[in-house]
Amino acid sequence: MTDHPSKTLAAFAANLQFDDIPEPVVRRAEDLLLDWFGSAVAGACGRPVQLIEAFARQMGPADGDCEVLVSRRKATPLFAAMVNAAASHYAEQDDVHNGSVFHPAAVVFPSVLAVAQSLGSSGRELITAAVAGYETGIRIGEFLGRSHYRVFHTTGTAGTVAAAAAVGRLLKLTPEQMLDAFGSAGTQAAGLWEFLRDAADSKQLHTAHAAASGLSAAYLAKSGFTGARRILEGAQGMAAGMSKDANPGRLTDRLGQRWALAETSFKFHASCRHTHPAADALLQVVTKHALSPDSIAGVTAFVHQGAIDVLGPVVDPQTVHQAKFSMGTVLGLIAHFQCAGMSEFDRYFDDARVAAFRGKVDMVLDDEVDSAYPERWLGRVAVRTTDGRVLNGRVDEPKGDPGNTLTREELEQKALRLAEFSEGASRTEMQAAFGRIWDICRTEKVSALLA
Amino acid sequence: MTDHPSKTLAAFAANLQFDDIPEPVVRRAEDLLLDWFGSAVAGACGRPVQLIEAFARQMGPADGDCEVLVSRRKATPLFAAMVNAAASHYAEQDDVHNGSVFHPAAVVFPSVLAVAQSLGSSGRELITAAVAGYETGIRIGEFLGRSHYRVFHTTGTAGTVAAAAAVGRLLKLTPEQMLDAFGSAGTQAAGLWEFLRDAADSKQLHTAHAAASGLSAAYLAKSGFTGARRILEGAQGMAAGMSKDANPGRLTDRLGQRWALAETSFKFHASCRHTHPAADALLQVVTKHALSPDSIAGVTAFVHQGAIDVLGPVVDPQTVHQAKFSMGTVLGLIAHFQCAGMSEFDRYFDDARVAAFRGKVDMVLDDEVDSAYPERWLGRVAVRTTDGRVLNGRVDEPKGDPGNTLTREELEQKALRLAEFSEGASRTEMQAAFGRIWDICRTEKVSALLA
Known part of the structure; x- marks a missing residue:
């Protein structure tokens, strides 16, 4: 041999x-x-x-x-x-x-x-x-x-x-x-x-x-x-x-x-990877329904346990780096700028509007999402609008993964x-x-x- | 704290x-x-x-x-x-x-x-x-x-x-x-x-x-x-x-x-560390009694088990590097040149006189030496001369160790x-x-x- x-x-x-x-x-x-x-x-x-x-x-x-x-x-x-x-x-x-x-x-x-x-x-x-x-x-x-x-x-x-x-x-x-x-x-x-x-x-x-x-x-x-x-x-x-x-x-x-x-x-996003599936799902809803940030009453992100473990403790981020681990901040940036990139974090992570949006976001452990992980990172959000609608976002592969890759x-x-x-x-x-x-x-x- | x-x-x-x-x-x-x-x-x-x-x-x-x-x-x-x-x-x-x-x-x-x-x-x-x-x-x-x-x-x-x-x-x-x-x-x-x-x-x-x-x-x-x-x-x-x-x-x-x-x-010597105690003990005998190589009929090195494990297999060294793990070669160089340095190995590791000397050397496991190891590396040899004497060499700390250091x-x-x-x-x-x-x-x- x-x-x-x-x-x-x-x-x-x-x-x-x-x-x-x-x-x-x-x-x-x-x-x-x-x-x-x-x-x-x-x-x-x-x-x-x-x-x-x-x-x-x-x-x-x-x-x-x-x-x-x-x-x-x-x-x-x-x-x-x-x-x-x-x-x-x-x-x-x-x-x-x-x-x-x-x-x-x-x-x-x-x-x-x-x-x-x-x-x-x-x-x-x-x-x-x-x-x-x-x-x-x-x-x-x-x-x-x-x-x-x-x-x-x-x-x-x-x-x-x-x-x-x-x-x-x-x-x-x-x-x-x-x-x-x-x-x-x-x-x-x-x-x-x-x-x-x-x-x-x-x-x-x-x-x-x-x-x-x-x-x-x-x-x-x-x-x-x-x-x-x-x-x-x-x-x-x-x-x-x-x-x-x-x-x-x-x-x-x-x-x-x-x-x-x-x-x-x-x-794709300049944040902790655990926030990406929900960010993609919210972006889908915001884009499809042309929602303004003010028209959003609340967002529930359905997540895997790992996301709760890592992101859960970050309720009031004090630095750009911490903000990248704050689901509320990431979703707030998506709602306001349709983007959570380096510049958005740097300029707006503690912007009053984004900080206020954090109070509208909660995370809920979801069986389907949790059992798919880590092979698949499923994005699921429910967005409640100020006019009483509930809009669901679903992304089965986070943006940037091979099945949902970025265009040139x-x-x-x-x-x-x-x-x-x-x-x-x-x-x-x-x-x-x-x-x-x-x-x-x-x-x-x-x-x-x-x- | x-x-x-x-x-x-x-x-x-x-x-x-x-x-x-x-x-x-x-x-x-x-x-x-x-x-x-x-x-x-x-x-x-x-x-x-x-x-x-x-x-x-x-x-x-x-x-x-x-x-x-x-x-x-x-x-x-x-x-x-x-x-x-x-x-x-x-x-x-x-x-x-x-x-x-x-x-x-x-x-x-x-x-x-x-x-x-x-x-x-x-x-x-x-x-x-x-x-x-x-x-x-x-x-x-x-x-x-x-x-x-x-x-x-x-x-x-x-x-x-x-x-x-x-x-x-x-x-x-x-x-x-x-x-x-x-x-x-x-x-x-x-x-x-x-x-x-x-x-x-x-x-x-x-x-x-x-x-x-x-x-x-x-x-x-x-x-x-x-x-x-x-x-x-x-x-x-x-x-x-x-x-x-x-x-x-x-x-x-x-x-x-x-x-x-x-x-x-x-x-001190340019050889495997396991050979050093015996080399020092032989050098002691050779120097003290002014022995020529030809006057030596045989050398028994009393060693710890580790020395037998590492050196035992090397009976007929083919390269300089292997020779450094051959007790017979090391003691042969000491007997002939009172030194086992880089030059001696390079020039004489397969010299006929040194190769012949290998046949005069054996290793024996020794209780005292073995139980002192690895805290102390004891050198013990018995040299049999052609005129029938048995001369013992004893070194309690190999040359170069703190208690037996080299002079400037x-x-x-x-x-x-x-x-x-x-x-x-x-x-x-x-x-x-x-x-x-x-x-x-x-x-x-x-x-x-x-x-």
């Missing part, structure tokens, strides 16, 4: 060809790239992002071939990937794969963009590499399981190997070298949730570290630096150290047939809102970048997105 | 003053610095070290204030610390703290040397910072315990926080900032033993990663980047994720009274042998560096060791 899961997965990542990837998956990869780009630009205003950028300037070269999106300077691949990754997760608007609880874009795209710009790779090579990163990272997240996620930030840990797979593909590693890259990446994989209870800045460090360490692992492998051959499933590997319920079968689950990238969700226009609008919020790029610059991204598969040599 | 172990330890590291450190501990720190320097120079010939140096050249700036010992170029602190740390562990001749199974020098000194050269710190500041790193890292290794070491390479994990503590002290972090640095370091801590079964290059990556990540954590903390406050003992911290038998009491064990740095052992002359000789082996520096250069090291506490501004 010469094959084992790490080896099979590494070989898949090394051998993946653009023509192997179904056309809808390629299109979705382009969508995810554009969505990531907006999130990375949104990080420009983040203090922790700026601190990592300053560290990169202090330690790295003054110039390079790779763009640093948040500062508009150029750097070597290591530092461009590090800073862009730090920026990607800041606004909490980047994509998520539900089953693996892994945010692939934040670690994969910063790495492939930097390396493609350094090597002069084609857009098809960039997309192929990104797909290799998504397919690898998502499967590793699923493999490491729930026990891992309880203590470790999967985007930091699985993300390190995902970045290595993506960069390794661009570097055209052989399957053996890719296995070395996995070994060197997995043995640097890190990221603990402990920072959450102190609201510390570690989330940005985790993505920066994953992209930088994964990239390093791939470059080292290319030069002949060897790594453990069973870093994922071995007796002293990642799962042995960091999981109690690892399932090696997930590592090689339908490679080349199941495209995990296409299962990845976009985040919606993705562009989201990215424009993010850029406007962070002041990271002008509308004209963003639109020029959108053109480059939609054209990526016809691009011979990837250059700057914010030229 | 506002205090907790992470905070207490961070405050100790931040507040440590040169004048707090007993004079013998300062002297021992100088000894450890010189011993580390020899090991780092020894890494010059290592392929994995050269590959990490090439990566640093590719990604980092062309110049800087900090010396890279193995390539004689200058770099920024990040890259100098990274490459020098990769070099430090290569020859496996760097120091070890028995109780924590942690190799402090390999991660602490590369970090403090680079940062001191960058800041223009004094030698006393460098020594104070190194002591802060040793005291922190050793206690974290003890805290993480045996269950951690079974899967994780403690020098990689605890080493990341040790590097952060040392660099943080040089950067004059406040106690609060030092706690942030611990948080950012601990959440990047990594290093798995899986590479061992493939003899992969990860050991050099682990020390490089620990030094680079720890240094990054300290610089980020200085700039205001926050970290988890209980990264060591918290519910989702290092021990929660990576240990089953963590003992938080070890983190703050007699801070300022017990100097763990002074418990650190030097490695022996440390210099060891470093000279390492430099000669790697061709990393000339005898003259090494001797000039020794002068700088012995003079460190009178140095106003730390400059290059290999000027």
Whole structure:
């Protein structure tokens, strides 16, 4: 038996060809790239992002071939990937794969963009590499399981190997070298949730570290630096150290047939994911019946228990961040602005009208919604109008999930809102970048997105 | 209760003053610095070290204030610390703290040397910072315990926080900032033993990663980047994720009274540690009785079970690395050259005389030796001479342990042998560096060791 899961997965990542990837998956990869780009630009205003950028300037070269999106300077691949990754997760608007609880874009795209710009790779090579990163990272997240996620930030840990797979593909590693890259990446994989209870800045460090360490692992492998051959499933590997319920079968689950990238969700609202189904259902009612906020007497959101656990305690949010966990605030923003994006939260989370709307909202545990969760996130609201009607909203898949995905226009609008919020790029610059991204598969040599 | 172990330890590291450190501990720190320097120079010939140096050249700036010992170029602190740390562990001749199974020098000194050269710190500041790193890292290794070491390479994990503590002290972090640095370091801590079964290059990556990540954590903390406050003992911290038998009491064990740095052992022979007690005992006999190799008919080494487990299978070593686990080879080198250093292994591990001597050596499990282990590593041999005598050698503490430490002359000789082996520096250069090291506490501004 010469094959084992790490080896099979590494070989898949090394051998993946653009023509192997179904056309809808390629299109979705382009969508995810554009969505990531907006999130990375949104990080420009983040203090922790700026601190990592300053560290990169202090330690790295003054110039390079790779763009640093948040500062508009150029750097070597290591530092461009590090800073862009730090920026990607800041606004909490980047994509998520539900089953693996892994945010692939934040670690994969910063790495492939930097390396493609350094090597002069084609857009098809960039997309192929990104797909290799998504397919690898998502499967590793699923493999490491729930026990891992309880203590470790999967985007930091699985993300390190995902970045290595993506960069390794661009570097055209052989399957053996890719296995070395996995070994060197997995043995640097890190990221603990402990920072959450102190609201510390570690989330940005985790993505920066994953992209930088994964990239390093791939470059080292290319030069002949060897790594453990069973870093994922071995007796002293990642799962042995960091999981109690690892399932090696997930590592090689339908490679080349199941495209995990296409299962990845976009985040639409700039709030806690538990608020999204109800927000979508209310938006449906408000739009369909052209309701003004004043015509709404009350809203009941029918939710799963998890939503009550997480959102229930937040009755009087004091900060933007807390407001993202307040169902009343989210629904108030939807009622007033038909949107709960970064700008709406920043400007209106404590607006008197929105605060007043919170008193009109209640959450009720619903059997149907609760039993469907977590496979499906059902949105159910009942809206009582001041003229005595009861209007029901029903959304069976939150906006952004694969079955209710965002159109390219919606993705562009989201990215424009993010850029406007962070002041990271002008509308004209963003639109020029959108053109480059939609054209990526016809691009011979990837250059700057914010030229 | 506002205090907790992470905070207490961070405050100790931040507040440590040169004048707090007993004079013998300062002297021992100088000894450890010189011993580390020899090991780092020894890494010059290592392929994995050269590959990490090439990566640093590719990604980092062309110049800087900090010396890279193995390539004689200058770099920024990040890259100098990274490459020098990769070099430090290569020859496996760097120091070890028995109780924590942690190799402090390999991660602490590369970090403090680079940062001191960058800041223009004094030698006393460098020594104070190194002591802060040793005291922190050793206690974290003890805290993480045996269950951690079974899967994780403690020098990689605890080493990341040790590097952060040392660099943080040089950067004059406040106690609060030092706690942030611990948080950012601990959440990047990594290093798995899986590479061992493939003899992969990860050991050099682990020390490089620990030094680079720890240094990054300290610089980020200085700039205001926050970290988890209980990264060591918290519910989702290092021990929660990576240990089953963590003992938080070890983190703050007699801070300022017990100097763990002074418990650190030097490695004398260039072989597996399990061979050292017998090698010392044989050297005692050979020296005392002026025995030539030909006058030795046989040697019985009385050993603990662990030695038989590890060394027993190695009967006919095929490589230098294997020979370091062959008791017969080690005792053969001692008998012929009174030394089992890097050069002796490289030149003579398969020399016909040494190979023949292997047949004269046997190991016997000894009750006294076995029951003393692992607290004490007793050396017991019986040497049978060709003229019919039986000469017994007894060493109660292997050479290099605190109670049988190396003299400064022996440390210099060891470093000279390492430099000669790697061709990393000339005898003259090494001797000039020794002068700088012995003079460190009178140095106003730390400059290059290999000027």
